[in-house]
Amino acid sequence: QQVTAKKRICIVGAGPAGFYAAQYLLKQLSDCTVDIVEKLPVPFGLVRFGVAPDHPEVKNVINTFTKTAENPRLRFFGNVSLGQDVSLQELRQRYHAVLLTYGADQDRELQLQNEEQKHVISARKFVAWYNGLPGAEQLQPDLSGRDVTIVGQGNVAMDVARMLLSPIDTLKATDTTEYALEALARSQVKRVHLVGRRGPLQAAFTIKELREMLKLPNVTTNWRADDFAGIAEQVEQLQRPRRRLTELMLKSLSEQSKRTATAVDGKQFLPIFLRAPKAISAKEIEFAVTQLQENAAVATDTTECLPADLILRSIGYKSSCADPAINFDPQRGHVRHDQGRVLKEGEGSSVEPGLYVAGWLGTGPTGVILTTMNGAFAVAKTICDDITANAFDTASTKPGFEVANQRIVTWDGWLRIDQHECEAGKAKGKLREKIVDVEQMLRIAGV
Numbered sequence: 001q002q003v004t005a006k007k008r009i010c011i012v013g014a015g016p017a018g019f020y021a022a023q024y025l026l027k028q029l030s031d032c033t034v035d036i037v038e039k040l041p042v043p044f045g046l047v048r049f050g051v052a053p054d055h056p057e058v059k060n061v062i063n064t065f066t067k068t069a070e071n072p073r074l075r076f077f078g079n080v081s082l083g084q085d086v087s088l089q090e091l092r093q094r095y096h097a098v099l100l101t102y103g104a105d106q107d108r109e110l111q112l113q114n115e116e117q118k119h120v121i122s123a124r125k126f127v128a129w130y131n132g133l134p135g136a137e138q139l140q141p142d143l144s145g146r147d148v149t150i151v152g153q154g155n156v157a158m159d160v161a162r163m164l165l166s167p168i169d170t171l172k173a174t175d176t177t178e179y180a181l182e183a184l185a186r187s188q189v190k191r192v193h194l195v196g197r198r199g200p201l202q203a204a205f206t207i208k209e210l211r212e213m214l215k216l217p218n219v220t221t222n223w224r225a226d227d228f229a230g231i232a233e234q235v236e237q238l239q240r241p242r243r244r245l246t247e248l249m250l251k252s253l254s255e256q257s258k259r260t261a262t263a264v265d266g267k268q269f270l271p272i273f274l275r276a277p278k279a280i281s282a283k284e285i286e287f288a289v290t291q292l293q294e295n296a297a298v299a300t301d302t303t304e305c306l307p308a309d310l311i312l313r314s315i316g317y318k319s320s321c322a323d324p325a326i327n328f329d330p331q332r333g334h335v336r337h338d339q340g341r342v343l344k345e346g347e348g349s350s351v352e353p354g355l356y357v358a359g360w361l362g363t364g365p366t367g368v369i370l371t372t373m374n375g376a377f378a379v380a381k382t383i384c385d386d387i388t389a390n391a392f393d394t395a396s397t398k399p400g401f402e403v404a405n406q407r408i409v410t411w412d413g414w415l416r417i418d419q420h421e422c423e424a425g426k427a428k429g430k431l432r433e434k435i436v437d438v439e440q441m442l443r444i445a446g447v
């Protein structure tokens, strides 16, 4: 692609933040080119490797991203990792502006003893396993026990619970990886506990995810009536989304008391509130009973043990520092910035000219794709404003990215992988059969 353009912008990370920012920049700046540098040979970040396989409609955003990628002023450089294959300094020299959107690829820990034991795994790894992130196929979660306890009650925790409790036939048509389908088909898991430190009014999952759980065939949801003491009285004062969620929980609880007996063969979904993880042992996890004080969970001396053949930690993601030149806050796990402008190390509020951050790398790991989109548009607008205001050098000629000893997957290379995956999936009656081996991806991409 031979394009003559004045402003060269590099985006690091081909997830939603990267693609939405690219879309905005290409539309608003007719004289810019955008290069997206992505660590993996394949694009779309957590839309491919996070979003649950039984939520294919969420992945429709890929169509918008593909339209953006087809713009002749955009180039995709897959299989190029910032910090490994290229440094931030090189990128800043080669581009007028660099936007970091490389997401959050680590997880927060409970900081408990025995957390490194084999039966304790992060929801992040489990999600990556069923979604086919390269390297994650090695995880081999042990699903031979009856009880799984998930620590955390966000939508990621709900996704994981649903994957464990869904009838295998409903997953077979999705793009769940074949090895995960085989393992889930053999699974002996019967009860999934979903444990949170705070109460029903603070539950982090949303109503759509709860509705799906309540509708799962052959799964009974059992709440603890004690957790809901005094809740019904507060419903009227709640904001609408919170009120509807709470009403649904209360409705489900009241239906539960009318049920005669739990189907013997059935699986159980067991949400448990007001418990903070305290100690991990081989077959169980101990929780401190908590009390709410101004919306915060405070541990009491009372404890409760829950059975846990497998423990899944789902208390959030965090970013890593991909390059030492990035002003990274290790405590909070994100890049230090002011409205998307990356701050200079140790210099108060002065910014690095031409360096920006968006998406989970800037905001921390919160928000759905729509939130990420709005944030990325806002940062892209800031870049446009800064260009208009000549806030950084846009006059000198910049060479852009150059290939050096690297097998780079172009957008056409990705389309070849995509076609291969869709055809392999079709043969099995699935949406797609993801390739998980990087070497194989590169071969199919033709590099």
Ligand code: FAD
Pocket: 012, 013, 014, 015, 016, 017, 018, 037, 038, 039, 040, 043, 044, 045, 046, 047, 049, 050, 051, 052, 055, 058, 080, 081, 082, 083, 101, 102, 103, 104, 105, 127, 156, 159, 317, 322, 358, 359, 360, 361, 366, 367, 368, 369, 370, 372
């Ligand atoms: P990411 O999507 O993580 O993209 C970052 C990209 O950067 C990745 O492609 C990564 O490979 C690349 N990268 C990483 N390191 C480097 C490097 N050193 N060099 C170059 N590239 C690099 N939202 C919804 O709206 N609906 C859902 O159903 C939903 N489900 C979710 C399920 C899970 C398990 C998770 C974790 C999130 C879910 N979300 C969902 C939220 C949504 O995925 C995020 O809002 C969004 O993906 C964040 O976008 P991002 O671009 O900041 O990060």
